[in-house]
Amino acid sequence: MEIRSINAMRGPNYWSVRRHKLIVMVLDLQEMEQSPTNKVDGFGDRLKAMFPSMYSHRCSEGCEGGFFMRVDEGTWMGHVIEHIALEIQTLAGMDTGFGRTRGYGEEGVYNVVFSYMEEKVGRFAAKASVRVCEALISGETYDLSEDIQEMREIREEERLGPSTGSIVEEAVARGIPWIRLNKYSLCQLGYGANQKRIQATVTSETSNIGVEIACDKEDTKYLLEQAEVAVPRGEIIRRESGLEEACRYVGFPLVVKPVSGNHGRGITVDVNTLEEAIVAFKAAQEVSRSVIIEKFVTGDDYRLLVINNVLVAAAKRTPAHVVGDGKSTIQQLVDKVNEDPRRGYGHEEVLTMIKINDLTETLIADKGYTLETVLEKDEVMILKDTANLSTGGTAEDVTDIVHPANVFMAERISKIIDLDICGIDVMTSDISKPLEDTGGAVLEVNAGPGFRMHLAPTEGLPRNVAAPVIDKLFPPGSTSRIPIVAISGTNGKTTTTRLIAHMAKMKGYKVGYTTSDGVYIQNRLLMKGDCTGPSSAEFVLKDPTVNFAVLESARGGLLRAGLGFKNCDIGIVTNVAADHLGLKGIHTIEQLAKVKGVIPETVLPEGTAILNADDDLVYAMRKSVECNVALFSLDENNPRIKAMQKRGGISAIYENGYITICRGEWKMRVIKAVNVPLTFGGKATFMIQNVLPAVITAYIKGFTLDDMRVALETFIPSASQTPGRLNLFKFKNFQILLDYAHNAAGMRALKQFTDNLDATVKVGIIAGIGDRREEDNKEMGGIAAEMFDEIIIRQDKNLRGKTEEELIKMLNDGIKIHDPNKKITIIPSEKEAILFAVKNAKKGALIVLCSDVVPDALDLVKKLKEEEANDLYDFTPDDIPNL
Numbered sequence: 069m070e071i072r073s074i075n076a077m078r079g080p081n082y083w084s085v086r087r088h089k090l091i092v093m094v095l096d097l098q099e100m101e102q103s104p105t106n107k108v109d110g111f112g113d114r115l116k117a118m119f120p121s122m123y124s125h126r127c128s129e130g131c132e133g134g135f136f137m138r139v140d141e142g143t144w145m146g147h148v149i150e151h152i153a154l155e156i157q158t159l160a161g162m163d164t165g166f167g168r169t170r171g172y173g174e175e176g177v178y179n180v181v182f183s184y185m186e187e188k189v190g191r192f193a194a195k196a197s198v199r200v201c202e203a204l205i206s207g208e209t210y211d212l213s214e215d216i217q218e219m220r221e222i223r224e225e226e227r228l229g230p231s232t233g234s235i236v237e238e239a240v241a242r243g244i245p246w247i248r249l250n251k252y253s254l255c256q257l258g259y260g261a262n263q264k265r266i267q268a269t270v271t272s273e274t275s276n277i278g279v280e281i282a283c284d285k286e287d288t289k290y291l292l293e294q295a296e297v298a299v300p301r302g303e304i305i306r307r308e309s310g311l312e313e314a315c316r317y318v319g320f321p322l323v324v325k326p327v328s329g330n331h332g333r334g335i336t337v338d339v340n341t342l343e344e345a346i347v348a349f350k351a352a353q354e355v356s357r358s359v360i361i362e363k364f365v366t367g368d369d370y371r372l373l374v375i376n377n378v379l380v381a382a383a384k385r386t387p388a389h390v391v392g393d394g395k396s397t398i399q400q401l402v403d404k405v406n407e408d409p410r411r412g413y414g415h416e417e418v419l420t421m422i423k424i425n426d427l428t429e430t431l432i433a434d435k436g437y438t439l440e441t442v443l444e445k446d447e448v449m450i451l452k453d454t455a456n457l458s459t460g461g462t463a464e465d466v467t468d469i470v471h472p473a474n475v476f477m478a479e480r481i482s483k484i485i486d487l488d489i490c491g492i493d494v495m496t497s498d499i500s501k502p503l504e505d506t507g508g509a510v511l512e513v514n515a516g517p518g519f520r521m522h523l524a525p526t527e528g529l530p531r532n533v534a535a536p537v538i539d540k541l542f543p544p545g546s547t548s549r550i551p552i553v554a555i556s557g558t559n560g561k562t563t564t565t566r567l568i569a570h571m572a573k574m575k576g577y578k579v580g581y582t583t584s585d586g587v588y589i590q591n592r593l594l595m596k597g598d599c600t601g602p603s604s605a606e607f608v609l610k611d612p613t614v615n616f617a618v619l620e621s622a623r624g625g626l627l628r629a630g631l632g633f634k635n636c637d638i639g640i641v642t643n644v645a646a647d648h649l650g651l652k653g654i655h656t657i658e659q660l661a662k663v664k665g666v667i668p669e670t671v672l673p674e675g676t677a678i679l680n681a682d683d684d685l686v687y688a689m690r691k692s693v694e695c696n697v698a699l700f701s702l703d704e705n706n707p708r709i710k711a712m713q714k715r716g717g718i719s720a721i722y723e724n725g726y727i728t729i730c731r732g733e734w735k736m737r738v739i740k741a742v743n744v745p746l747t748f749g750g751k752a753t754f755m756i757q758n759v760l761p762a763v764i765t766a767y768i769k770g771f772t773l774d775d776m777r778v779a780l781e782t783f784i785p786s787a788s789q790t791p792g793r794l795n796l797f798k799f800k801n802f803q804i805l806l807d808y809a810h811n812a813a814g815m816r817a818l819k820q821f822t823d824n825l826d827a828t829v830k831v832g833i834i835a836g837i838g839d840r841r842e843e844d845n846k847e848m849g850g851i852a853a854e855m856f857d858e859i860i861i862r863q864d865k866n867l868r869g870k871t872e873e874e875l876i877k878m879l880n881d882g883i884k885i886h887d888p889n890k891k892i893t894i895i896p897s898e899k900e901a902i903l904f905a906v907k908n909a910k911k912g913a914l915i916v917l918c919s920d921v922v923p924d925a926l927d928l929v930k931k932l933k934e935e936e937a938n939d940l941y942d943f944t945p946d947d948i949p950n951l
Contacts, residue, residue, distance in 0.1 A: 075629065382466050571762060699719045746784075
């Protein structure tokens with residue numbers, strides 16, 4: 069078996085609009101296509117022995133054991149691999165259960181689709197599942213435990229931590245979109261100008277000075293002392309020579325800790341002798357040059373969490389420990405504790421397994437014990453020197469018993485240190501009493517405190533501490549979103565995108581938009597090339613200056629990784645025509661329509677899907693949406709439009725020469741098509757079709773008819789405004805029309821336009837496209853034969869899997885079928901083809917250049933135009949008029 073490709077979906081996609089995290093593996097079964105599971109001796113028994121837990125897989129049978137029933141009856145290995153990939157993720161602590169295996173369109177080749185929680189784990193699971201299946205087929209032994217552990221380790225490296233994850237989950241629950249900005253914990257909540265950022269539990273609104281103070285324990289302690297907050301006596305030293313005096317001043321027992329430490333690193337507690345203090349001092353200096361020598365306050369360790377200056381949770385923390393039973397060794401007691409199902413690897417469960425490390429062995433040795441020592445009954449052995457959950461500690465929620473005086477103190481401290489989110493570490497014998505009554509003290513103030521102990525305490529009530537964070541970042545009445553208009557379709561996407569972006573800009577919005585020729589932020593080209601995929605969409609949505617996004621979304625990105633956003637406000641589908649068929653498992657126009665249909669399906673319920681009523685496949689998409697629907701048509705008598713009007717819906721039509729919006733049966737004429745420069749005086753019918761969804765968009769967003777009229781009148785088709793879309797250059801003796809027409813439907817629309825242009829001779833410069841089917845290229849040749857008197861066949865820079873000779877032959881064959889006597893010149897270089905056409909242009913000729921590398925072609929044509937202008941307008945000083 070061979071894996072051809074593995075793609076990870078990260079947003080709404082062809083396979084599922086609602087399940088965004090999917091692995092799509094293209095798998096060639098090769099000879100195993102002839103060997104389903106019931107034809108491989110012992111396969112089912114070996115599978116059940118390795119994965120007894122797969123009994124829970126219901127599969128299409130709809131009952132437990134359903135998948136095993138399919139295996140016994142005989143199913144293909146792609147289906148088996150799908151289930152293995154899901155099961156090994158579950159065994160690694162990532163329970164995910166969606167899968168599909170479907171034919172790719174070639175015999176023995178399948179799309180194996182399954183869900184994942186962490187992308188790198190999903191990719192690993194894809195490869196591992198094939199290895200496991202091959203071992204099961206051959207009857208070889210396979211050590212699954214290594215794969216499971218590696219997946220766990222990958223997960224811990226890649227996943228968001230519990231704190232960041234809880235905030236993101238709360239945001240998602242409230243419909244707030246988010247984007248992960250790096251491989252760590254920096255995340256964006258919201259889009260564009262309305263975004264906020266978090267990094268763990270530090271927010272974009274957290275005071276930098278507050279963080280600096282909290283990270284400097286000396287400054288923190290000084291400010292708290294000045295504010296009459298109870299803190300332990302202490303001193304900061306930098307040299308070992310000052311240690312003895314500091315110990316004498318503070319008095320034993322004491323705590324030694326680094327000034328700038330975190331997560332308990334370098335801290336030693338209950339130091340009772342100078343010798344112990346020296347060892348502790350050296351350990352602290354490995355973390356920070358400055359070291360705190362502080363009075364060891366006895367009592368229990370409490371963490372008070374304050375968000376937006378309000379105490380929201382409190383927990384009593386206990387370091388990792390075991391309790392003797394009079395018969396078990398310390399090692400056996402640790403093993404027993406780790407059997408608790410609530411303990412797992414890293415953050416996969418509520419609690420973390422206790423690991424025996426050098427620190428643990430040191431603490432045990434300090435008591436005169438070893439790991440083989442049997443503890444007396446009820447004797448407690450502390451195994452870590454801090455109470456962090458990540459080292460195996462436990463937490464008990466005590467929020468409801470914190471004394472009001474301590475609540476007041478904690479909330480006051482958050483303002484003293486100036487932190488919107490802070491964790492305050494308190495040592496006291498009883499948190500239900502004021503600190504002054506128990507002799508307790510505030511030990512530390514932490515910026516970016518962990519939430520795990522509050523979200524899932526070992527004992528007590530879990531607290532949704534992420535909620536107040538979101539409340540603060542997005543208070544009632546604020547929004548996290550910006551308007552998003554997404555456009556898909558076979559032809560017209562880019563022009564429609566640019567027109568809507570222009571209209572929004574004229575209305576005063578700061579617009580970011582993506583197109584097949586680049587990404588623009590406020591009309592500045594920041595990325596060049598085909599930018600119609602998810603990364604480009606995210607580029608716009610991450611930009612903090614943008615408050616209106618218009619996103620062209622092509623099939624390639626949808627199939628490669630899904631959409632770069634979860635929902636849009638308006639989704640437009642211009643049309644669906646045969647294009648790129650035979651690629652990435654899409655072989656029919658109906659499948660292509662399903663790809664394009666992802667856009668309207670992602671429209672928010674209160675949003676609108678704008679669909680082409682003249683296209684059967686596009687019109688059918690209305691059945692799959694859960695939002696409002698608006699229609700557009702070039703035929704005002706289209707029965708679908710009439711039905712929409714009777715229902716009181718919104719539509720846009722071309723009637724009596726006008727671009728018209730209809731609300732129900734009421735007509736609102738926007739402008740005459742001949743007065744819209746984009747339509748070339750109404751001659752470019754397909755451009756009128758592009759205008760219709762744009763005016764519906766404007767109407768829905770509250771633009772006035774005057775707003776629309778001015779925007780349409782000022783959107784001039786040109787190399788800068790609409791590069792590669794009907795760019796007409798008038799030379800002295802001929803004209804050059806440059807267009808991106810790259811499929812049969814686009815060529816037919818271009819023909820309809822050029823048929824209305826007068827010319828003594830029409831010369832077409834065309835090219836075959838390597839990732840199109842043979843019949844598609846032949847059809848392009850046939851249409852060109854109808855359009856042009858003479859044809860120059862050139863070749864694209866990227867041959868996309870075919871040879872130059874093959875592509876030229878396909879076009880030539882298509883031309884000859886229509887007109888065997890058509891004049892054909894073959895010039896592979898686009899530049900040379902253009903220069904040849906210009907050099908041999910007859911007076912009154914129209915040269916039509918169909919180009920896919922628009923910037924290069926535009927540069928050359930503009931250069932030729934400039935050279936002609938220089939010749940025509942060369943003048944001397946005598947030509948300058950005297951004023």
